[in-house]
Amino acid sequence: MGFLRFGAAVLSLQSSLGALALSTDYISSRAASGPVVNQTECDGRSYTYEQLAGYGFIPSDARDRFGDTLGGFGSSIAIDRKTWKKKKGVYTATLWGLPDRGWNTQGTLNYQSRVHKFAITFTPNPTATVANPSPPNLQLQYLDTILFTGPDGTPTTSIDPDATGYITYPGFPILPVATYPGDGFGGPGLGGKRIPIDGEGLVLNDDGTFWVSDEYAPYIYKFSKTGRMIQAISPPGAYIPQRNGTVSFSANSPPIFDPTRTVIPKDTVSGRNNNQGLEGLTKTSNGHKLYALMQSALDQEGGPNNPYRRQARLLEYDITGSTPQYTAEYVVTLPLWTDPTVSASKATKVAAQSEIHSLGDGRFLILSRDSGNGHGQASSLSIYRHADIFSIAPNTGATDIKSPANDAVGASIASATGVLNPGITAATYCSFLDYNVNSELGKFKLHNGGAQDQFLLNEKWESLALVPVDGEDGDDGEWFLFSLSDNDFITQNGFLEGGAFPYKDKSGFNLDNQALVFQVKLPKKSNPS
8 A cells, every 4th residue: 555654755656566577678659569549630740649558546645744635736747857767668757746725625725735746657567458457557756845835925825715805015916815714724723814826737947946827816826946936927807807896816615614605796707717717837848938728718708607618718928038928819619528417408518628738839738628527426437538639830820819909807709608709710629638448447457437446537637747758858759648637635534734634525535646647649840848
């Protein structure tokens, strides 16, 4: 079983790697050695899903060095490419994982946002089959945690922002604020005000700083290597949530200490839809451009309603200078899926996106998925859980919609039913890698649909990271795609507030933090971040 030692801070995945008979020279091209799972042509380029190559997990009740449950860190990941090494068929690297807003299935609470550091070891097992499945061949060793603070060093929080009001700091835009009584967990304390963050996107910079995109604001924050907020990017006014004629950052997610608290109106009139903020964040491999994508449409463009919230806005920033410059804006039309558990009139839904990853030249991976399906959910069968592709390359004709008219408060580039305004061409979107292929999952005893057991895929897959199979530059087009799940901190043995706040999720489930590794072949012109 997995274990954790404080001090040495070692967390190991369950594994039987010593029993595996593995070749030290992993086959570089899966396509040349056997059939592939899927091949997609998109924007004149070919993309191949070759195989599911790896699986691992961290137990649901593992804890970080502060004594808090080590959950949800699949909300976004970043692998430090400088540390990616291949030796005798075994790969090692440093991976950073971003948890979102802590355990929140029974109300948001005063969890300090943070980022975790892991050492990963991946040993491919090309002999794995459904008949002879492999044990987990991906290990994650927990190393450290960096806690995030505001510009003045005050800890951040995960409590839903106040419905009105904000906090200010010199050199920063207005920032959301959350006011809490006691300790913010329902216990006694002095109370206070903190910057609330629901971190969903993570980018690692060469100097050790981090960009983090937020679902609450929706902003992009830059943190120092020690976790202090040093910069904040506020998007155009059209993105900023509005209620009753003013800025209202609340996502209508009541805190655990006041579960009946209501926000009127529940949905914002314009701007970010509740819990549908800047979910996707990536930068180009040269570090010059930063891209952030809304999880789904803004409220004035169909946001509160399924299936109308298809038109997600994409922001582009030049980050070569000390101050990021807003340079372009595009639209990504999200895919639809059919929910078999509801009536036909309500069955068509949007597969909102959970992450993006730059492939270079205006092309991206995008993780679009259904919701409410998987381990711990009422339905175990996921219908749409994909790493797809979209392109804003010049040859696609995708419209740069950046303009004062489109970016003003309340401005709309689509109707309330999600129909794009005349003259706007969305990014080219192509279906690609399906997570739910049971003939691949079975190679590691995993499955989509069926029994609610430890091998059933979790509902929320929210992260993407690419590293080269050759361990160097990926010039042969062969890449490993890592993806981790967000388990929402669901466990029956949970702890927060430095271990002082024990909890048991009312679902009765223990959801491990699952990780998958796919092998894909990208066009040789690709230059992933």
